[in-house]
Each structure stands twice: as structure tokens, then as C-alpha cells.
Amino acid sequence: MTNSRPAQDSGGSRLSGPGLAVAAVARRLGVAPATLRTWDRRYGLGPSDRTAGSHRRYTAEDVARLLVMRRLTLEGVAPVDAAEAALEADLEQLEDARRAGTPVPPSPEDEPEPPAGEKDPAEEPGGGRAHLRALPGGGQGGRPAAGAPAPGQGKATSGKVSAVVDAALSYDQARCDDLLRIPAQGDPAAWWSQLLEPAWSRVAERTVLAGPGAVPEIVLATAALQALRSFTEAFEQAVVQNGGPPANHPSRMRNIVLIFAAPDEAVPLSAHTLAAALTSKGKTARIVTGPASTHRSLELVTMVRPAAMVLATTQRRPDLDLVQAVHDGFPELPIFVGLRRDDAAADLPLAPQVQRVRSFTGLLHEVLAIVS
Secondary structure, three states: OOOOOOOOOOOOOOOOOOOEOHHHHHHHHOOOHHHHHHHHHHHOOOOOEEOOOOOEEEOHHHHHHHHHHHHHHHOOOOHHHHHHHHHHOOHHHHHHHHHHOOOOOOOHHHOOOOOOOOOOHHHOHHHHOOOOOOOOOOOOOOOOOOOOOOOOOHHHHHHHHHHHHHHHHOOOHHHHHHHHOOOOOOOHHHHHHHHHHHHHHHHHOOOOOOOOOOOHHHHHHHHHHHHHHHHHHHHHHHHHHOOOOOOOOHHHHOOEEEEEEOOOOOOOHHHHHHHHHHHHOOOEEEEEOOOOOHHHHHHHHHHHOOOEEEEEOOOOOOOOHHHHHHHHHOOOOOEEEEOOOOOHHHHOOOOOOEEEEOOHHHHHHHHHHHHO
16 A cells, blocks of 8 residues: 555645644544554554744644544454545535534644654553554544444443453453443444454453453353343343343244354354344344354254344354355355455355445444344
8 A cells, every 4th residue: 555645735725733742633533642653653553844943733633534434444444444545534424523523622722742762651551561452433423433432432342441451361251241231222333243242352352361261252251141141131131121022032033134154163253242232232143153054054054044134253264165065955044254355255256135244333234234
């Protein structure tokens, strides 16, 4: 990818203003300064202005490009593709991004660049350990993106993610259970996007020296599955108490969604969360767990006769033979596959009934559109 940017209109850009330090931009976008530096180093989305002291500063146009990058990554676009779109955005697109995103503060003096050699304090929350952060915000038209924290809640959400990670790394099961509990009126989709997925990613990136039987991922997965099970059971009880049919009533099994995890995915958290999210919308979903060969999977589809099939996974390159087999056997069955990487999608059947979806929220909405 080239780091060059489109030539500016000789008439001057409408995106003008004083330069901003990395800490100020990070707070405005709701990302860690380390994330901004990574985007600068990898994709060329860095500050283009310099002060007299040679400190690099972000211009208003730089910030607008970062807003485009943030919005696209939240929508599930691969970072390399999001960065390319941000670099190639014209002034009209940047102006739209600026209006829809966080306003640029009027003065850079509020956030001086840290002296050379000092680490930015925003990079080391909680005990001085650098953490990756979830990216809040990024909505269009002044509204938050689906699954993103409401304005003003980014820091609280990021803090809770850090608390979950710390609980998992310290093997504090009770604390992890408490932090991941989904309230009765909660939204499993938002819970996944804002809390569990970023926490799961951060724990998976850690190299840990552990004792026998101590696995941080197991602590986190146990708490997550317990939270989903408790939420779903409480929801179903409320349905019955209000006069609705129980979960296994034939009337609710006629429009079922069958959810598969990718082969070799030990803990298919996204599949379980999708099932809970569908339940919270009054739909019926079942997850295929345990070994499921292609032959067995086709038997299950024949037996269940689902309204839609979903392959939900967090794997970067999942085995998609199951999708091909089910599509060959049931060409009219709507099939949705959650894939963020464009190169992985090349293995999907080219058919109108097989849809690739980049984000968890998008996957939920597509399935709901079919079963509703």
C-alpha cells in the first residue's frame, strides 16, 4: 500500500485547523495512542503537520481520515482495506466523516506532546501494562455504529474490558462471572461487540506463564458461556410467564436457525452469542456442537429443515467445505457466513443464497431479515 494521499484542491480544503497531538486525537477517537502509531507505521495514516519543535501534529484532514478508518473497521472491513479507503477519500467524503464523527477540538495546547523518551500515559492503563482497546463510536449521521458504545461511554467500556482481561489473567472466575453477566434487559449483540470480543482478543494475544490447569481462555470462556446460558434461560422463562410457548414448542421450531461453528474451533463463542442474540429477538436458534462431518451435517439440515443456516466463527481462515456441501445439497437454503477477511471469502460458493457478512452485527441483521 502506498502512503501517498490524493492531491488537494488548489482552492484550499474546508478541513483546516490547528494541529493536534497524538494523545488528543486518541481521546477524541476513543482509541489508544499506540493504535494511532500503528496505523501511521503500517498504513501511512499519520500526522502530516510539524511544529517548530519538530513534533508531528495531526491536521483536521488527518483526523477526518482516521474517522473513516475507524468507522470502516467497526463495520468489519479489513484494516488494510479500511486504510486504503481512508487514504483515497476525497474532501467531500472527509467532510462527511468529520460531521458524523467526533468534532476536532479548537486548540492543541490542551494536549502537549510528551517529551522525547517518555511514554504517553494513555498507553498504559492499570498498572502500567499496555493494552489494546476496542474501538468505540464510528456511527454515521451523528449516530453510534451498531454495537458501539453510546457517546461518553467509550472509557467506561474500555475500562470494563480491561477488568475482564485482568480477571481472566489472574484466574479469578468469580470476578469474571460477575463482569460478564448480561442484565435481563441486556443486548447480547452489544455485549459481544463492546465487551466479550475485545476481551477475548486481548487474552488470546497474551503469552502467559501458567501453572497446571491454569488457562486464562478457559476462565473467560466459562464465564461467557455461563452468562449466555443464564440470560437465555431467564428470557425463555419470561416468555412462558407472559403466556408464550416454551422454547421447544413445535410452533417455535418451524422457523429455526441452525448455527454451525467452524471445524476445529474449540470454543465457538460467536456462535453461542449469535444464538442468544436471536433468542432475545424472539427467534429460535440451535448450535451444532461436537464433531460434525459433512455427512452428519447434511443429516442435521435434513432433519431440522432450518429457515437459514449460519457459519459463525472468529477464525481468520475457517474451513468452508461444510458451506459448499450444504449449498450443494440444499441450493435454496439461505446460508450466511461471518468472514472479515476478503481473501477467505474466495472459498465460498458463488451463489445468491450464500452471503458473506463481515461483522457480527451485520450477521445478526441479515439472519433476522430472513427469519422475520
